[in-house]
Amino acid sequence: MTEQHKDYTGAKLGMWLFLFTELILFGGLFILYGVYLNRYPQEFITGGGELNVWFGGGNTLVLLTSSLTVAMSISALQRGNRSLCVKLLVATIAMALLFLVNKYFEWSAKIHHGIYPGAPSLQEGPPGESVFFGLYYLTTGLHGLHVLIGAGILTWVMFLVRSGKVNGDDFVTLENAGLYWHLVDLIWIFLFPLYYLVL
Amino acid sequence: MSEHDKGHIIGYPVLIAVWLALLILTAITVAAAQIDLGELNIWVALGIASVKSSLVIAVFMHMKYEKPLFQVFLLVALLTLAIFIGFTFFDVLYR
Numbered sequence: 681m682t683e684q685h686k687d688y689t690g691a692k693l694g695m696w697l698f699l700f701t702e703l704i705l706f707g708g709l710f711i712l713y714g715v716y717l718n719r720y721p722q723e724f725i726t727g728g729g730e731l732n733v734w735f736g737g738g739n740t741l742v743l744l745t746s747s748l749t750v751a752m753s754i755s756a757l758q759r760g761n762r763s764l765c766v767k768l769l770v771a772t773i774a775m776a777l778l779f780l781v782n783k784y785f786e787w788s789a790k791i792h793h794g795i796y797p798g799a800p801s802l803q804e805g806p807p808g809e810s811v812f813f814g815l816y817y818l819t820t821g822l823h824g825l826h827v828l829i830g831a832g833i834l835t836w837v838m839f840l841v842r843s844g845k846v847n848g849d850d851f852v853t854l855e856n857a858g859l860y861w862h863l864v865d866l867i868w869i870f871l872f873p874l875y876y877l878v879l
Numbered sequence: 880m881s882e883h884d885k886g887h888i889i890g891y892p893v894l895i896a897v898w899l900a901l902l903i904l905t906a907i908t909v910a911a912a913q914i915d916l917g918e919l920n921i922w923v924a925l926g927i928a929s930v931k932s933s934l935v936i937a938v939f940m941h942m943k944y945e946k947p948l949f950q951v952f953l954l955v956a957l958l959t960l961a962i963f964i965g966f967t968f969f970d971v972l973y974r
Contacts, residue, residue, distance in 0.1 A: 689946065696949060700956035707960045714964070715971050733909070740905055748898040751889070751939040758888045855886075855941075862940045869931045873924035877912035 688852050695856040699863050702826075706867050709819045713874060716811050723808025727816070728879020730795065735786040736876035739779050740868065746775035747865040750834070750858045760848040762841060769838040772861065776831035783824050787817075816875060823871060826864045833857045887944040897938045904931050 717724045753768035790813075794801045797817050802810040837857045840846040846853050908927040912920060937943040942953060 689948075692945075693949065693952070696952060700952070700959075703956055703960060704963070707963060711964055711967050715967065718971055737905070737909060741902070744898060744901045744905065747901075747935060747939050748894055751894050752891055755889050755891060755894065758886075859940055862935055865939075866932050866935055869935070870925075870928045873908050873912065873928055874921075877909060878920045878924045 686850065686852070691852045692855060692859075695859050699859060702863055702867075706819075706822070709815070709822070710870065710874070713815055713819070716808070716815065720806075720808025720811060723806050724812050725879050727809050727812030728875060730790075731816070731876050731879075732786060732789070733876050735782055736872050739782050740872050742775045742779050742782070743865045743868050746772045746779075747862055749775070750861045754851065754855055754858055757841065757846070757848055757851050757854060762844070762847065765854075766838055766842050769834055769841065773831050773834050773838065776827055776834065779827050780824065780831075783820070783827075819871060820875070823864070823867055826867070830857075830861045830864050833860060886941060889938065889941070889944075893938065897934050900934060901931055 749768045749772045753765045753772065756762075756765040756768060790796065795813055796802075797810075797814050802813060834857055837846060837854050840853060904927050908924055911923050911927070914920075916923065936953070942949060
């Protein structure tokens with residue numbers, strides 16, 4: 681009864697399988713982007729020009745750095761340094777929240793300028809532009825939701841590490857949470873250049 | 880749980896080196912987007928993004944140190960995605 685069976689490989693493989701479904705989900709949104717870019721190149725360029733590279737670039741730095749801290753937190757726990765692990769997780773969660781604060785200001789500025797799904801100015805404009813901003817809000821919104829969920833999961837794991845339930849001998853929960861967080865970063869790696877840079 | 884299941888510990892210097900590489904690649908992609916290469920811009924951006932994601936998957940996500948089974952799964956997932964995207968564009972571009 682004392683030794684609980686844990687299938688480490690199974691747990692991680694399951695997480696990866698879930699991440700593959702996420703990849704296909706966002707893949708679908710990138711296909712939509714590609715197809716509509718092909719159909720409305722001019723409107724996409726106009727729409728992309730409205731996006732602020734500083735918000736996008738700043739959030740890129742935040743996410744890349746948060747990926748580093750969560751990866752380091754795993755190494756720290758493997759080496760038995762629990763307090764460093766917790767500190768790194770707190771830093772990761774803080775950056776997740778910073779990302780969302782940035783997103784809030786970015787979206788507020790857009791909405792303030794009358795750019796939001798179903799806005800009169802978009803409905804009167806060319807159809808390609810409302811498609812662009814519809815996709816922009818859908819893709820970055822779904823990604824933002826993942827950031828929010830990721831921050832929640834990391835907070836939960838941080839408490840598990842602090843209480844010692846997740847520790848240097850049993851840390852697959854932290855690894856899987858980290859994998860989820862890296863996926864959020866991966867999607868942003870493609871989202872940022874496609875929406876903010878190349879148009 | 881057997882010992883070898885616990886995996887490889889990645890040192891902090893390696894992780895920081897990957898992070899620096901990611902930052903440099905981000906700077907390159909932002910700089911490259913300022914130059915007007917026409918159609919090529921999107922391919923440059925996608926190429927750099929692919930390099931960045933390979934780094935994240937290989938090191939941050941420990942894929943390099945996983946069992947071959949994981950790598951086969953990843954390959955199948957990426958192939959599936961490539962088929963989705965590739966076949967859609969065969970249709971869209973040559974209709």
